Amino acid sequence: MSLTRDQLVRLKLEVTGHAVYASRISLVLALRLVGHPADTSAVLHEIGSLEGLRPATRAKPPQQFKHAPLAPLWHKHFFSPRHLLRNIGERWNLARGAGNRDLDVALSEIAAQHGDDPAKWPSVLVHRLNVGGLEERAHAQRLTGDWIIFAKRDGENYYLDLATHEEAEGPANSERLMQKLQAGCQSEFPFLF
Structure with a gap:
C-alpha cells in the first residue's frame, strides 16, 4: 500500500x-x-x-x-464492551483460581439477605457479581482492557x-x-x- x-x-x-x-x-x-x-x-x-x-x-x-x-x-x-468479562473476572479473582475473600463475603451476604427465598439468589448473585463488580472497578478507576x-x-x-x-x-x-x-x-x- x-x-x-x-x-x-x-x-x-x-x-x-x-x-x-x-x-x-x-x-x-x-x-x-x-x-x-x-x-x-x-x-x-x-x-x-x-x-x-x-x-x-x-x-x-x-x-x-x-x-x-x-x-x-x-x-x-x-x-x-469486549473487556467486560475480563474486568468482572479481575474483580472477583476468577482467573487466578486462588479464591477471593470478597467473593466469599458477597455470597454470605446474599445468603443472609435472601436466605428465606433461595429462588431469588441467582438473580441477586448475577447482579452483584456482574454489575456490582464492574461498578466497583470503575469507581476505583481500575477498568482494564487492551493498551x-x-x-x-x-x-x-x-x-x-x-x-x-x-x-x-x-x-x-x-x-x-x-x-x-x-x-x-x-x-x-x-x-x-
Whole structure:
C-alpha cells in the first residue's frame, strides 16, 4: 500500500475526527482503528483524555513500561464492551483460581439477605457479581482492557499502536512487541526509536 503525504494526513484526520493530535498517531494505529470500529471511540476517548481534551475515564491511569526494551514507552488502558468479562473476572479473582475473600463475603451476604427465598439468589448473585463488580472497578478507576502504546517527546504524546497485556508479558514477548512497534512506526517517527 502506498499513500501520499496528503492522503496520510487526510486519513489520520478522518479517523480521529479532525483531532489536534491527528499528526501524532501512527499510520499503523489509524489503520487499526479503521479495522476495529468497535474500539475506535474508546481509544479516541482515552487519547482525548491523555491530551487534556476530555475528562479522565475510569480506566487505569497511564504507566511507563518498567523493563527494556519497552521501558522508554508508555501504555494506557482503554475499556470497551469486549473487556467486560475480563474486568468482572479481575474483580472477583476468577482467573487466578486462588479464591477471593470478597467473593466469599458477597455470597454470605446474599445468603443472609435472601436466605428465606433461595429462588431469588441467582438473580441477586448475577447482579452483584456482574454489575456490582464492574461498578466497583470503575469507581476505583481500575477498568482494564487492551493498551494504547505511546511515547512522550518534547511535551507531546505520539500514539504508536494497540497491544494486549499478553504481548508484553516476559522478555521474549516484550522484545517481539518492540519489534512490532519499530516495524510499524520507526519510519514515521524515527526520533522515538
